Amino acid sequence: MQNKKYSIEEVTERLGVTARTLHYYEEIGLIGEVERTGGGHRLYSEEVAEEMEHILRLKNVLGCSLQEIRTILDAEQQLTALRETYRQEISDSSRSSLLDQAAVLLNRQISLIDEKVKGMLEMKQRFQERLQRVEAKQPAKTNDFAKE
Structure with missing residues (x-):
C-alpha cells in the first residue's frame, strides 16, 4: 500500500489543511518533490503525507515556526545520515565520534522542546x-448537592 498515490483533495481532507498550505510547504522545501500527472495535478505518496503529518505535529503541538521546523527536519536528516554511516563504520573511534555528533543534535532537539514546554x-x-482573578470577583455560589 506504500505505492498508493493520493490526490490533493484526499491529502487536504486527511490532514485538515488547505491545498495552498501543501503547495507552500512544497515550494519552501519542507516536503519533498511531489509527483505530477501528465496534466500537472499533484499526486502525494504515503511518505509525503506522513512527512506533512510530522510537520503539522511540530507546528500544532509544539507551536514551532516554519524556521524551527526546518531546523528540526534538517537535524533529523543529519541523524539518519549519521545512523547509516555508523552502521558501515568498523573502527570504534569513528563510531564514538558519530555517537558524539548524534548526541549534540539530539540535545539541540531536546533544548528546543524544553523551551517550548517552558x-x-x-x-x-x-x-x-x-x-x-475572575473567580475571586464571582459571588459565592452555593452547592445544592452539598445540601442533600
Whole structure:
C-alpha cells in the first residue's frame, strides 16, 4: 500500500489543511518533490503525507515556526545520515565520534522542546492567574448537592 498515490483533495481532507498550505510547504522545501500527472495535478505518496503529518505535529503541538521546523527536519536528516554511516563504520573511534555528533543534535532537539514546554507552562500560569482573578470577583455560589 506504500505505492498508493493520493490526490490533493484526499491529502487536504486527511490532514485538515488547505491545498495552498501543501503547495507552500512544497515550494519552501519542507516536503519533498511531489509527483505530477501528465496534466500537472499533484499526486502525494504515503511518505509525503506522513512527512506533512510530522510537520503539522511540530507546528500544532509544539507551536514551532516554519524556521524551527526546518531546523528540526534538517537535524533529523543529519541523524539518519549519521545512523547509516555508523552502521558501515568498523573502527570504534569513528563510531564514538558519530555517537558524539548524534548526541549534540539530539540535545539541540531536546533544548528546543524544553523551551517550548517552558513557554507553554508560563502561558498556562498566566491564564490560571487570570482565572483566579475572575473567580475571586464571582459571588459565592452555593452547592445544592452539598445540601442533600
